[in-house]
Amino acid sequence: MTHTLDRLAATIASRKGADPDSSWTAKLLAKGPEKCAEKFGEEAVEAIIAAAKNDRANLTYEAADVLYHLLVMLAARDVDLADVLAELDRREGTSGLDEKAARKG
Numbered sequence: 500m501t502h503t504l505d506r507l508a509a510t511i512a513s514r515k516g517a518d519p520d521s522s523w524t525a526k527l528l529a530k531g532p533e534k535c536a537e538k539f540g541e542e543a544v545e546a547i548i549a550a551a552k553n554d555r556a557n558l559t560y561e562a563a564d565v566l567y568h569l570l571v572m573l574a575a576r577d578v579d580l581a582d583v584l585a586e587l588d589r590r591e592g593t594s595g596l597d598e599k600a601a602r603k604g
């Protein structure tokens with residue numbers, strides 16, 4: 500699964516600075532990080548609606564859109580997927596309750 504995300508992140512990275520007419524990703528990135536974040540939010544809302552309706556087929560489809568747009572948003576702000584995965588690795592083995600307490604300080 501990580502390999503799929505790694506491949507997709509690499510494809511998205513390759514679209515940075517590419518001709519916007521050459522790919523949808525290049526066109527979205529050319530619109531800037533704020534637009535990429537907005538698109539991520541739109542896709543997240545569509546996934547939320549599918550989940551709330553218990554529409555599992557659509558939730559699967561929308562979740563794929565969410566992951567793609569998350570990677571585009573990260574690329575737009577030069578955040579590496581590897582760093583996000585490292586943060587998840589860091590949390591592995593700790594309780595979610597501990598993580599919540601740590602955030603509260």
Ligand SMILES: N=c1c2ncn([C@@H]3O[C@H](COP(=O)(O)OP(=O)(O)OP(=O)(O)O)[C@@H](O)[C@H]3O)c2ncn1[C@@H]1O[C@H](COP(=O)(O)O)[C@@H](O)[C@H]1O
Nearest residue numbers: 507510511514521522523524525526538541563564567568
């Ligand atoms: N996974 C995706 C992916 N998921 C969603 N999308 C695009 O994201 C858009 C989201 O749909 P919307 O209806 O919200 O967007 P829209 O209406 O077309 O655009 P707006 O008018 O709303 O701005 C669609 O146009 C999809 O084509 C994706 N585009 C690309 N990929 C992957 O990225 C790779 C590179 O794509 P290109 O950059 O197009 O070569 C592809 O091979 C895929 O693997």
